[in-house]
Amino acid sequence: MTPRPSVEPVGLDEVGRFDHECGVLIVGYGCAGAAAAYEAARAGADVLVLERASGPGGSSAQSGGELYLGGGTEVQKACGFDDDPDNMYAYLEAALGPNADTEKLRLYCDESVEHFEWFRSCGVQFNHSLYENPTWMPFTEDGLMWLGENAWPYNTVARPVPRGHRPAARGFGGAVLMERLSSAAGAATHPDTQATNLVLDGDGRVAGLVARRYGERVTYRARQAVVITTGGFVDNEEMLAHHAPVLLGHGKVSDGLDDGSGIRMATAAGAATRRMSVVEIALTALPALACRGMLVDGLGRRFINEDVYPGHYSVHAVRHQPGPYWTIVDEEAYESVPEADRWGVLPKHVTETLAELEEALGMPAGALENTVEVYNRHAEKGEDPYFHKDPKWLRPLRSPFAAIDPADGFFGGADRGTGTGARGFTLGGLHTTVDGAVLNTSGEPVPGLYAAGRAASGMHGEGYVSGTSLGDGTFFGRRAGRAAAAE
Amino acid sequence: MTPRPSVEPVGLDEVGRFDHECGVLIVGYGCAGAAAAYEAARAGADVLVLERASGPGGSSAQSGGELYLGGGTEVQKACGFDDDPDNMYAYLEAALGPNADTEKLRLYCDESVEHFEWFRSCGVQFNHSLYENPTWMPFTEDGLMWLGENAWPYNTVARPVPRGHRPAARGFGGAVLMERLSSAAGAATHPDTQATNLVLDGDGRVAGLVARRYGERVTYRARQAVVITTGGFVDNEEMLAHHAPVLLGHGKVSDGLDDGSGIRMATAAGAATRRMSVVEIALTALPALACRGMLVDGLGRRFINEDVYPGHYSVHAVRHQPGPYWTIVDEEAYESVPEADRWGVLPKHVTETLAELEEALGMPAGALENTVEVYNRHAEKGEDPYFHKDPKWLRPLRSPFAAIDPADGFFGGADRGTGTGARGFTLGGLHTTVDGAVLNTSGEPVPGLYAAGRAASGMHGEGYVSGTSLGDGTFFGRRAGRAAAAE
Numbered sequence: 001m002t003p004r005p006s007v008e009p010v011g012l013d014e015v016g017r018f019d020h021e022c023g024v025l026i027v028g029y030g031c032a033g034a035a036a037a038y039e040a041a042r043a044g045a046d047v048l049v050l051e052r053a054s055g056p057g058g059s060s061a062q063s064g065g066e067l068y069l070g071g072g073t074e075v076q077k078a079c080g081f082d083d084d085p086d087n088m089y090a091y092l093e094a095a096l097g098p099n100a101d102t103e104k105l106r107l108y109c110d111e112s113v114e115h116f117e118w119f120r121s122c123g124v125q126f127n128h129s130l131y132e133n134p135t136w137m138p139f140t141e142d143g144l145m146w147l148g149e150n151a152w153p154y155n156t157v158a159r160p161v162p163r164g165h166r167p168a169a170r171g172f173g174g175a176v177l178m179e180r181l182s183s184a185a186g187a188a189t190h191p192d193t194q195a196t197n198l199v200l201d202g203d204g205r206v207a208g209l210v211a212r213r214y215g216e217r218v219t220y221r222a223r224q225a226v227v228i229t230t231g232g233f234v235d236n237e238e239m240l241a242h243h244a245p246v247l248l249g250h251g252k253v254s255d256g257l258d259d260g261s262g263i264r265m266a267t268a269a270g271a272a273t274r275r276m277s278v279v280e281i282a283l284t285a286l287p288a289l290a291c292r293g294m295l296v297d298g299l300g301r302r303f304i305n306e307d308v309y310p311g312h313y314s315v316h317a318v319r320h321q322p323g324p325y326w327t328i329v330d331e332e333a334y335e336s337v338p339e340a341d342r343w344g345v346l347p348k349h350v351t352e353t354l355a356e357l358e359e360a361l362g363m364p365a366g367a368l369e370n371t372v373e374v375y376n377r378h379a380e381k382g383e384d385p386y387f388h389k390d391p392k393w394l395r396p397l398r399s400p401f402a403a404i405d406p407a408d409g410f411f412g413g414a415d416r417g418t419g420t421g422a423r424g425f426t427l428g429g430l431h432t433t434v435d436g437a438v439l440n441t442s443g444e445p446v447p448g449l450y451a452a453g454r455a456a457s458g459m460h461g462e463g464y465v466s467g468t469s470l471g472d473g474t475f476f477g478r479r480a481g482r483a484a485a486a487e
Numbered sequence: 488m489t490p491r492p493s494v495e496p497v498g499l500d501e502v503g504r505f506d507h508e509c510g511v512l513i514v515g516y517g518c519a520g521a522a523a524a525y526e527a528a529r530a531g532a533d534v535l536v537l538e539r540a541s542g543p544g545g546s547s548a549q550s551g552g553e554l555y556l557g558g559g560t561e562v563q564k565a566c567g568f569d570d571d572p573d574n575m576y577a578y579l580e581a582a583l584g585p586n587a588d589t590e591k592l593r594l595y596c597d598e599s600v601e602h603f604e605w606f607r608s609c610g611v612q613f614n615h616s617l618y619e620n621p622t623w624m625p626f627t628e629d630g631l632m633w634l635g636e637n638a639w640p641y642n643t644v645a646r647p648v649p650r651g652h653r654p655a656a657r658g659f660g661g662a663v664l665m666e667r668l669s670s671a672a673g674a675a676t677h678p679d680t681q682a683t684n685l686v687l688d689g690d691g692r693v694a695g696l697v698a699r700r701y702g703e704r705v706t707y708r709a710r711q712a713v714v715i716t717t718g719g720f721v722d723n724e725e726m727l728a729h730h731a732p733v734l735l736g737h738g739k740v741s742d743g744l745d746d747g748s749g750i751r752m753a754t755a756a757g758a759a760t761r762r763m764s765v766v767e768i769a770l771t772a773l774p775a776l777a778c779r780g781m782l783v784d785g786l787g788r789r790f791i792n793e794d795v796y797p798g799h800y801s802v803h804a805v806r807h808q809p810g811p812y813w814t815i816v817d818e819e820a821y822e823s824v825p826e827a828d829r830w831g832v833l834p835k836h837v838t839e840t841l842a843e844l845e846e847a848l849g850m851p852a853g854a855l856e857n858t859v860e861v862y863n864r865h866a867e868k869g870e871d872p873y874f875h876k877d878p879k880w881l882r883p884l885r886s887p888f889a890a891i892d893p894a895d896g897f898f899g900g901a902d903r904g905t906g907t908g909a910r911g912f913t914l915g916g917l918h919t920t921v922d923g924a925v926l927n928t929s930g931e932p933v934p935g936l937y938a939a940g941r942a943a944s945g946m947h948g949e950g951y952v953s954g955t956s957l958g959d960g961t962f963f964g965r966r967a968g969r970a971a972a973a974e
Binding site: 270 | 492493494586728755762807808852853857864873928931949
């Protein structure tokens with residue numbers, strides 16, 4: 001094994017004269033970096049952003065671009081929905097839980113309308129129309145979508161209101177979003193520059209950093225603060241093995257550069273981490289098909305109401321059920337999904353009987369027969385006493401039956417490599433205050449160091465909903481930028 | 488919130504003259520501390536052990552005292568079992584996995600017979616007799632017990648051989664074990680002394696530590712090394728919330744002092760951690776009853792073969808299934824457990840029909856009826872196609888039925904407070920080499936710092952078996968002691 005390059009901090013006296021100098025130095029130009037740069041510059045700081053890639057974007061630009069916003073935004077109102085911060089908080093505390101960060105979450109919900117307006121001021125457009133159906137991401141330009149708010153048990157803890165805000169774009173909106181945010185931030189940027197070590201002064205204060213550009217060492221002095229917005233660590237197999245092994249072997253949701261470099265650089269300088277094992281996992285299973293039939297595990301057991309936010313059934317499956325996972329539908333369910341919403345997914349197995357299907361899938365004899373018998377018996381009465389799926393999706397399944405391969409669907413192409421049909425990213429990271437100050441093991445700030453986005457542990461507990469990573473990254477990125485500029 | 492005392496390291500120049508000095512300074516006198524002290528002294532070092540409590544013991548002394556040993560020990564041979572290190576490794580890699588530390592595990596298995604002999608040389612006695620039945624801990628003086636080796640799927644990856652070695656004691660053997668180990672180590676000890684901060688010299692080398700005794704500050708110089716054997720962090724609610732929230736609200740397996748102080752002191756000095764979210768959980772459900780009936784979750788679903796090591800069904804339940812958990816038996820199953828093995832547990836509900844029972848337990852109508860129907864249909868044929876319980880435990884369950892409360896049983900009394908029937912401890916900790924050297928974020932040793940026991944991440948992946956924590960703590964404690972003495 002070749003030794004990894006050291007990420008240990010460098011003393012100010014070892015650096016001598018710095019190659020570059022600025023007020024607030026931001027490391028990583030994804031959504032959190034853009035938000036921090038925007039606010040730091042607006043507060044009058046001399047801002048410089050370092051980015052490993054050749055320009056802004058990061059994993060944010062490869063995402064769907066959904067933003068989890070609410071509390072009564074213009075889009076919600078225009079679509080006829082009445083929301084408020086407490087209602088939003090009640091949903092997110094449950095959906096991002098258990099053990100969501102209540103302090104961060106409270107702020108996020110209380111100021112969500114303002115945050116929505118900030119996106120608009122940056123030039124992000126949201127159409128005033130709702131996409132009604134369960135999906136990972138609609139290929140329409142609708143500005144609003146449901147993200148599990150109307151599914152049990154969440155519909156029992158908060159008034160169901162959709163909060164998935166979508167930048168006007170067909171399909172993936174992350175690129176448009178990042179184009180707008182980086183334009184609005186307008187920060188001076190050093191691309192192709194990889195930060196490697198923090199520089200500490202004699203009092204342990206972060207004074208800048210050492211980077212590499214085209215193999216050359218470059219040094220940066222930050223007079224006010226360094227803000228780490230480098231993303232998570234799903235691309236670092238060793239860190240996954242140490243902290244989040246559940247993702248080993250699955251696909252990755254990233255731009256390929258989420259290698260935890262910022263987290264490592266900061267922990268080497270004394271920063272504490274939090275919730276390093278928490279991850280988001282997305283199973284390719286198509287929500288439109290799943291909610292009309294059932295999701296089962298490798299033993300043919302149903303395990304969740306299929307109309308939840310698809311990230312919830314994905315995490316539940318991969319974390320808690322033995323694989324492989326299958327969507328079981330009948331002909332009527334399959335045919336009732338508009339062809340455009342099937343994304344080219346075809347059944348892997350079609351059989352007349354469940355006995356044939358369970359045999360084809362390698363399940364215990366009688367497993368699917370039993371699961372479907374129980375499901376049908378209750379569905380006849382419009383009930384789902386185990387998981388409480390919305391009655392509108394409940395209907396007895398009748399022969400012929402089909403099994404949909406979980407490796408087909410939303411991430412189909414990219415996932416054939418791993419074959420698991422699942423992709424994920426990490427949610428744990430540096431321990432920060434609501435203003436992005438990075439804390440050490442004793443709970444004291446590491447002077448001069450801030451972080452936001454997936455390099456930090458944000459408002460998430462053990463759950464996740466689309467739009468809360470871009471949402472949390474930008475919201476707390478903005479706060480970190482303001483606090484850094486005030487140093 | 489009152490600010491916590493700082494655990495940040497102190498500079499050598501801030502200390503001035505040390506109150507005490509030694510060669511190898513060991514922090515914490517549980518099993519890992521005793522093992523480290525033994526070997527360091529044997530290698531000629533001037534050893535001193537600090538202990539917060541009034542004497543040696545720690546959580547080790549409160550444990551059952553089981554030691555997971557094998558590969559062909561004298562006890563195994565005397566009981567007629569043929570084992571070898573590869574066979575032991577195959578079982579543990581599966582049972583402590585997924586993602587066990589293969590390097591540590593390989594050494595542990597290869598040298599297990601030697602480690603067994605070391606215990607004997609310390610005066611620990613093991614009787615040459617086997618306790619046959621599934622249990623958390625037999626109240627006999629048998630020297631050997633099964634720890635899941637004969638249960639599916641483990642019996643398919645390794646030849647089933649029992650490896651639970653028990654010091655001769657009725658019931659809990661931890662106190663006897665620690666009495667022997669601390670006597671054998673014979674180390675000079677400063678009791679009632681709580682280490683608070685490491686002392687670093689100008690090169691970042693650990694040179695000693697600062698402690699508190701009866702409210703006074705005391706300083707210790709360690710000429711060779713400091714070895715941290717302070718235990719895990721189950722008693723630190725804030726650390727649990729940050730790293731292992733699954734244990735919040737459950738009972739604790741500890742002496743009440745496992746507050747992560749050593750882990751925090753070391754991370755503040757640059758140490759990296761590993762697998763901080765991994766825990767062991769013990770559900771009180773009695774194995775003797777569970778394997779004769781079935782374990783079900785809050786929805787009345789069976790989820791595992793009940794003849795696995797009880798820690799496996801406990802972790803599976805608490806991590807993966809909705810509670811509350813119940814043991815369902817019929818009259819014949821209950822009566823067939825010898826009264827001495829029932830530990831006073833009485834059924835909470837007894838009913839003629841499963842419909843009455845599922846109603847009493849608040850389960851969906853038909854849930855238990857369905858589960859028992861499926862179980863019975865296969866049990867008639869001596870089969871368990873879902874979970875492969877040993878046919879010797881398979882028998883259709885017949886009216887009358889009973890539900891056993893999971894809060895009754897092994898940990899009954901202690902757990903009534905939490906009401907969850909589950910107790911646990913943490914398995915994550917400092918990142919160490921096989922010789923106990925503590926590594927920093929860059930993967931380089933923190934000079935002069937060693938760790939073992941539950942303050943370190945040992946050979947465990949995400950699984951656990953009784954005796955592997957005392958086993959790993961002593962085995963790698965010995966290696967850490969030797970390496971520290973060689974500094």
